[in-house]
Amino acid sequence: MASASASAGAKVSIVWFRKGLRVHDNPALIEACRDAAHVYPIFQSSYKVTVNRYNFLLESLRDLDNSFRARGSRLLVLRGKPEEVLPRVFREWGAKQLCFEVDTEPYAKARDARVHQLAAEAGVEVHAAVSHTLYDTEMLVARHGGSPPLTMQSFTKLVDRVGDPPPPAPDPPAAIPPPAPGMPAADPAATGVPTWQEVGFTEAPVTIFKGGETEALRRLDASFADPKWVAGFQKPDTNPAAFERPATTVLSPYLKFGCLSARLFHARLLAVYREHKAHTQPPVSLRGQLLWREFFYTVGAHTPNFDRMVGNPICKQIPWDTNEEFYNAWREARTGEQLPAPDSGAGRTCKAREVVDHYINAANWMWLSASAFFSQYFRVYSPVTFGKKVYDPSGAFIRRFLPVLKDMPAKYIYEPWTAPLEVQRRAGCVVGVDYPRPILDHAVVSKRNTARMAEAYRANKCVAGPGGVVDELA
DNA sequence: CCTCGGTTGTGCTG
DNA sequence: CAGCACAACCGAGG
Numbered sequence: 001m002a003s004a005s006a007s008a009g010a011k012v013s014i015v016w017f018r019k020g021l022r023v024h025d026n027p028a029l030i031e032a033c034r035d036a037a038h039v040y041p042i043f044q045s046s047y048k049v050t051v052n053r054y055n056f057l058l059e060s061l062r063d064l065d066n067s068f069r070a071r072g073s074r075l076l077v078l079r080g081k082p083e084e085v086l087p088r089v090f091r092e093w094g095a096k097q098l099c100f101e102v103d104t105e106p107y108a109k110a111r112d113a114r115v116h117q118l119a120a121e122a123g124v125e126v127h128a129a130v131s132h133t134l135y136d137t138e139m140l141v142a143r144h145g146g147s148p149p150l151t152m153q154s155f156t157k158l159v160d161r162v163g164d165p166p167p168p169a170p171d172p173p174a175a176i177p178p179p180a181p182g183m184p185a186a187d188p189a190a191t192g193v194p195t196w197q198e199v200g201f202t203e204a205p206v207t208i209f210k211g212g213e214t215e216a217l218r219r220l221d222a223s224f225a226d227p228k229w230v231a232g233f234q235k236p237d238t239n240p241a242a243f244e245r246p247a248t249t250v251l252s253p254y255l256k257f258g259c260l261s262a263r264l265f266h267a268r269l270l271a272v273y274r275e276h277k278a279h280t281q282p283p284v285s286l287r288g289q290l291l292w293r294e295f296f297y298t299v300g301a302h303t304p305n306f307d308r309m310v311g312n313p314i315c316k317q318i319p320w321d322t323n324e325e326f327y328n329a330w331r332e333a334r335t336g337e338q339l340p341a342p343d344s345g346a347g348r349t350c351k352a353r354e355v356v357d358h359y360i361n362a363a364n365w366m367w368l369s370a371s372a373f374f375s376q377y378f379r380v381y382s383p384v385t386f387g388k389k390v391y392d393p394s395g396a397f398i399r400r401f402l403p404v405l406k407d408m409p410a411k412y413i414y415e416p417w418t419a420p421l422e423v424q425r426r427a428g429c430v431v432g433v434d435y436p437r438p439i440l441d442h443a444v445v446s447k448r449n450t451a452r453m454a455e456a457y458r459a460n461k462c463v464a465g466p467g468g469v470v471d472e473l474a
Numbered sequence: 475c476c477t478c479g480g481t482t483g484t485g486c487t488g
Numbered sequence: 489c490a491g492c493a494c495a496a497c498c499g500a501g502g
Contacts (some may be wrong), residue, residue, distance in 0.1 A: 059500090486492090
């Protein structure tokens with residue numbers, strides 16, 4: 001009918017990018033393009049981090065802009081808060097539909113609830129698509145009886161029961177209807193991808209891993225060029241101290257911003273597994289790594305205050321010290337020891353790439369501090385033994401990233417303060433002069449803190465329930 | 475109530 | 489290089 005085609009042809013839609021910075025497997029983009037006369041691809045985010053992390057985002061936006069330009073459109077980067085910007089563009093562009101990818105992080109949830117309200121007031125239909133995670137985490141929780149599983153084993157069983165995640169969405173059309181000309185809020189001069197200077201940084205970024213969908217897909221292809229490696233991947237066998245050629249795919253920062261779709265990654269894995277029946281299994285397999293991400297997103301999205309200790313029901317309440325001096329020493333790398341970051345050695349490479357999912361970061365801190373998921377608090381990593389015995393006896397990683405220690409004999413490189421003064425002088429690294437003295441004695445503090453953890457666990461049992469209280473009194 | 479098992483502990487002893 | 493002390497963990501599933 002004429003009226004139907006006229007109203008369908010008049011559809012004006014906005015596709016709002018926050019994460020999901022890609023055109024492949026993007027159901028929100030597909031929906032926005034369906035029967036649309038004009039599609040406004042916008043980016044708005046209040047992401048505030050250090051310059052290197054921000055630059056990864058800017059590179060991703062430039063890549064996304066290029067993808068839209070190749071389809072006859074362009075990305076509009078809107079300045080300002082979504083609560084102010086969105087109502088304005090709804091009116092000015094005559095938008096009938098707002099499409100975006102579901103984001104379950106606390107900040108995003110609150111923001112999107114307000115945006116749903118504003119869209120309703122403006123008569124704009126909201127279409128929110130699950131595509132950041134493999135599954136709809138609400139469905140997973142429902143299938144698990146209303147609460148998220150708390151062990152990786154039970155989570156893996158759950159996804160086995162649910163079956164394969166949805167396949168990636170089809171590619172977007174080769175031509176996307178561009179914004180209508182002459183719209184002030186879409187002014188090309190005011191909506192271009194900013195530079196790092198424009199965002200307010202004064203120090204130039206140092207790029208290690210380039211951001212963007214193009215680079216993400218290139219990295220994915222590079223990893224899958226060796227299907228045997230993919231099929232035989234076992235995380236505990238990967239060396240976190242490897243830096244010349246990383247032992248893992250280094251795809252996680254691309255997954256965080258959605259430059260790479262987890263569903264595409266998963267589908268590619270299943271294709272390899274079909275050809276290599278003797279592939280490894282979760283939790284250690286490459287698919288297992290995607291399931292870890294999914295696990296933490298599922299627990300994170302359905303646990304109040306997941307990114308905090310207080311008010312977080314799965315987190316042990318532990319009276320941590322707040323020692324500003326130690327904290328600053330750690331932050332500024334003046335501890336004199338190589339202290340582990342979350343995910344142990346992987347944390348050190350994270351430090352280099354500095355792009356980590358919010359929930360995964362929170363989960364790893366809880367894991368490592370025996371606050372949740374992992375509770376054998378008496379198994380404490382030694383910053384010396386871990387690298388020295390397990391992954392990097394020669395200290396190549398240290399020599400590369402702490403050049404002051406590059407001539408220190410391997411015997412002392414993990415504990416330079418134990419080297420005789422003559423050895424320190426010959427290596428050009430005298431502890432207390434060229435290199436900070438250790439701020440604490442690991443052996444002593446580790447023992448003391450284990451005892452304090454035992455005390456904290458006992459206190460938590462009292463809080464946990466009447467059984468615990470009775471046990472304490474008995 | 476019970477058992478099982480957990481992606482990666484350390485350090486000493488024999 | 490295996491075995492064990494450390495100090496006694498906790499969610500899932502039966």
